[in-house]
Amino acid sequence: METTKDTYRGDFPFFTNNPDLVYLDSAATTQKPTQVLEATLTYNGAQHANIHRGAYELSIEATNKFDAVRSKVKAFIGASLEEEIIFTSGTTESINMIVSSYAGLHLEEGDEIVLSILEHHSNLVPWQQLAIARKLKLSYMYINDLGIIEPDEIEVKIHDGVKIVAITMMSNAIGVKTPIEAIIKRTHQVGGIVVVDGAQAVPHQAIDVVSMDMDFLVFSGHKMMASTGVGVLYGKKALLETMAPYRYGGDMIEYVEEQVTTFAKLPSRLEAGTPNIEGVISLGAAIDYINHIGMDTIHNHEMMLTQYALLKLSELDYVNIIGTTDIQFKGPVISFNIRDVHSHDTAFILDNAHIAIRSGHHCAQPLMHYMKVPSTARISFYIYNNTEDVDQLITHLKEVRRWLGYGS
Numbered sequence: 001m002e003t004t005k006d007t008y009r010g011d012f013p014f015f016t017n018n019p020d021l022v023y024l025d026s027a028a029t030t031q032k033p034t035q036v037l038e039a040t041l042t043y044n045g046a047q048h049a050n051i052h053r054g055a056y057e058l059s060i061e062a063t064n065k066f067d068a069v070r071s072k073v074k075a076f077i078g079a080s081l082e083e084e085i086i087f088t089s090g091t092t093e094s095i096n097m098i099v100s101s102y103a104g105l106h107l108e109e110g111d112e113i114v115l116s117i118l119e120h121h122s123n124l125v126p127w128q129q130l131a132i133a134r135k136l137k138l139s140y141m142y143i144n145d146l147g148i149i150e151p152d153e154i155e156v157k158i159h160d161g162v163k164i165v166a167i168t169m170m171s172n173a174i175g176v177k178t179p180i181e182a183i184i185k186r187t188h189q190v191g192g193i194v195v196v197d198g199a200q201a202v203p204h205q206a207i208d209v210v211s212m213d214m215d216f217l218v219f220s221g222h223k224m225m226a227s228t229g230v231g232v233l234y235g236k237k238a239l240l241e242t243m244a245p246y247r248y249g250g251d252m253i254e255y256v257e258e259q260v261t262t263f264a265k266l267p268s269r270l271e272a273g274t275p276n277i278e279g280v281i282s283l284g285a286a287i288d289y290i291n292h293i294g295m296d297t298i299h300n301h302e303m304m305l306t307q308y309a310l311l312k313l314s315e316l317d318y319v320n321i322i323g324t325t326d327i328q329f330k331g332p333v334i335s336f337n338i339r340d341v342h343s344h345d346t347a348f349i350l351d352n353a354h355i356a357i358r359s360g361h362h363c364a365q366p367l368m369h370y371m372k373v374p375s376t377a378r379i380s381f382y383i384y385n386n387t388e389d390v391d392q393l394i395t396h397l398k399e400v401r402r403w404l405g406y407g408s
């Protein structure tokens with residue numbers, strides 16, 4: 001198999017500052033290229049002003065910079081309208097907004113919400129708590145032994161009367177993609193709406209919310225090379241317009257009197273208070289960077305690395321890969337366990353060799369419980385990884401076996 005050269009790693013000061021580190025935890029958070037770091041430095045160091053309220057030039061420029069990112073995000077995910085893009089602090093906040101300001105307003109006792117067992121706690125606990133508080137029914141689509149949701153499961157679980165289906169596009173825990181098109185189609189057939197958790201998909205593949213007919217899509221900036229504390233809630237305008245304001249305060253009002261307030265139009269109505277301006281600017285720079293490389297190039301590079309890693313891991317008979325190894329159902333995330341070794345031990349020993357991986361339940365305890373796997377070791381890739389990273393991992397996984405006294 002072809003190995004990779006460091007075409008893009010030079011853009012990331014992180015790797016210059018950590019020359020010995022093998023970073024395999026981009027599903028948790030990604031490193032940032034100079035282009036993104038410079039965008040926030042320029043704003044903070046030379047152009048800092050609040051937005052949407054100053055009459056002076058600096059504030060107007062900051063406002064223009066901020067608003068331009070909305071248009072970039074719109075194009076990036078194929079939305080029709082800028083006001084369909086709401087800036088939030090991340091996926092978690094976006095989901096909580098939908099749960100409390102859309103579902104909380106429209107669902108009644110006995111209504112049914114369907115999730116998948118693959119969900120990150122962020123796309124599970126808010127729905128579960130709403131279901132408890134409002135006496136809603138909460139159901140799950142389950143997976144087969146390979147981690148895949150089968151067509152029958154979609155057909156049976158998404159039945160007439162289901163109001164909301166909230167589903168990840170790719171499991172952060174085991175890297176398996178969900179059949180998102182089939183789920184959206186079926187949900188619309190039964191008259192429901194779909195909330196798509198794109199935290200692990202939007203950074204890695206082209207998305208078109210209009211042609212995919214997504215009702216809501218949420219994602220985080222820090223998983224696509226932007227800063228932490230910024231994210232997006234996309235919603236069809238007709239749905240966003242029915243949402244109650246999630247927070248009240250400055251910037252989201254039209255007129256305020258002593259006893260009553262009228263609210264601003266979208267998107268401001270759902271963006272109270274001073275936003276994370278530098279975060280939004282970093283998101284714009286990250287989108288520029290992704291567009292500059294090309295999403296296809298990113299996707300192909302990651303899939304090549306995933307395939308390479310799967311091949312190398314499969315040569316170690318004491319490694320058990322969790323979920324499918326069929327690349328067409330996978331994103332750039334691989335979960336595995338070394339026989340007789342706890343994933344935290346694997347991660348600690350790899351850390352000694354300057355290899356950063358994730359271990360544990362990956363904020364998906366119901367999934368782990370369902371799969372009867374208490375924890376896994378997880379590696380994940382982005383544009384700055386290369387086959388050498390995988391080779392180093394493999395060398396040191398052999399060390400893990402030796403350290404723990406199992407031989408090689």
Ligand SMILES: Cc1ncc(COP(=O)(O)O)c(C=O)c1O
Pocket residue numbers: 027028090091092093120122123168170171172197199200220
């Ligand atoms: C699939 C998925 N959903 C939601 C989240 C939560 O994202 P954030 O912590 O950025 O809000 C994550 C984070 O790992 C994730 O992987």
